[in-house]
Amino acid sequence: MSERRLTVLSGPSGVGKSTVVAELRRAHPEVWLSVSVTTRRPRPGEVHGVHYFFVDNEEFDRLIESGELLEWAEFAGNRYGTPREPVLKKLAEGVPTLLEIDLEGARQVRRSMPEALLVFLAPPSWEELEKRLRGRGTEPEEVIARRLEAGRNEMAAEHEFDLSLVNTNVQDVCHRLIALMTDPQGVTTTTNREV
Numbered sequence: 421m422s423e424r425r426l427t428v429l430s431g432p433s434g435v436g437k438s439t440v441v442a443e444l445r446r447a448h449p450e451v452w453l454s455v456s457v458t459t460r461r462p463r464p465g466e467v468h469g470v471h472y473f474f475v476d477n478e479e480f481d482r483l484i485e486s487g488e489l490l491e492w493a494e495f496a497g498n499r500y501g502t503p504r505e506p507v508l509k510k511l512a513e514g515v516p517t518l519l520e521i522d523l524e525g526a527r528q529v530r531r532s533m534p535e536a537l538l539v540f541l542a543p544p545s546w547e548e549l550e551k552r553l554r555g556r557g558t559e560p561e562e563v564i565a566r567r568l569e570a571g572r573n574e575m576a577a578e579h580e581f582d583l584s585l586v587n588t589n590v591q592d593v594c595h596r597l598i599a600l601m602t603d604p605q606g607v608t609t610t611t612n613r614e615v
């Protein structure tokens with residue numbers, strides 16, 4: 421089984437990664453999304469084991485030390501990581517597998533699984549990104565500021581990805597993403613900005 425079936429979706433906070441992934445999975449339930457571990461507190465409506473595995477710092481330390489994480493990173497004051505075992509199992513079964521992770525995590529996957537397809541989700545503009553992040557209404561202003569600061573860094577790393585998709589329209593992005601996941605032959609190694 422080729423590691424090419426592993427697709428990583430990254431991009432600045434608020435660009436619409438979760439929205440795109442939710443629509444992709446609604447339309448294509450055959451795609452498996454890794455459930456990450458995080459030390460962040462749950463937002464209203466988030467369910468343990470569905471949106472994240474919510475753990476404390478001690479448990480996260482243990483997961484790192486025992487090598488149970490494929491990658492992990494600190495983002496805007498919290499830690500996030502991908503459980504290794506379920507990802508390897510799904511890939512071995514040939515299931516199209518998706519990780520929604522930050523830039524640092526994507527870089528780690530690039531090193532450990534170089535055949536993975538790394539897709540950057542870009543906003544139509546910086547103003548639109550701010551509008552989406554604030555409009556979501558899930559974080560206080562100081563957290564939004566930290567996420568936007570991280571977002572500047574993520575935008576500067578767009579060229580590291582195999583491909584960029586501009587999230588103007590969720591349906592358009594989903595169509596392109598599922599095509600890439602099921603037939604990634606057309607992807608070149610230089611960054612293309614699309615949609």
Ligand SMILES: Nc1ncnc2c1ncn2[C@@H]1O[C@H](COP(=O)(O)OP(=O)(O)OP(=O)(O)O)[C@@H](O)[C@H]1O
Nearest residue numbers: 432433434435436437438439552556587588589590
């Ligand atoms: N194409 C789009 N057009 C307009 N609004 C959008 C679009 N995609 C997502 N949004 C909205 O932008 C907000 C942020 O989306 P979402 O939570 O999916 O972002 P995210 O990239 O997963 O953020 P984070 O990294 O912080 O988890 C949401 O309110 C969502 O409804």
Ligand SMILES: Nc1nc2c(ncn2[C@@H]2O[C@H](COP(=O)(O)O)[C@@H](O)[C@H]2O)c(=O)[nH]1
Nearest residue numbers: 456457492493495500501502520521522525
């Ligand atoms: N490196 C990793 N980053 C992850 C993982 N799971 C989620 N994330 C990224 O964290 C930020 C913030 O997410 P939020 O849910 O608090 O808004 C976002 O960029 C996610 O993509 C992971 O397992 N590893």
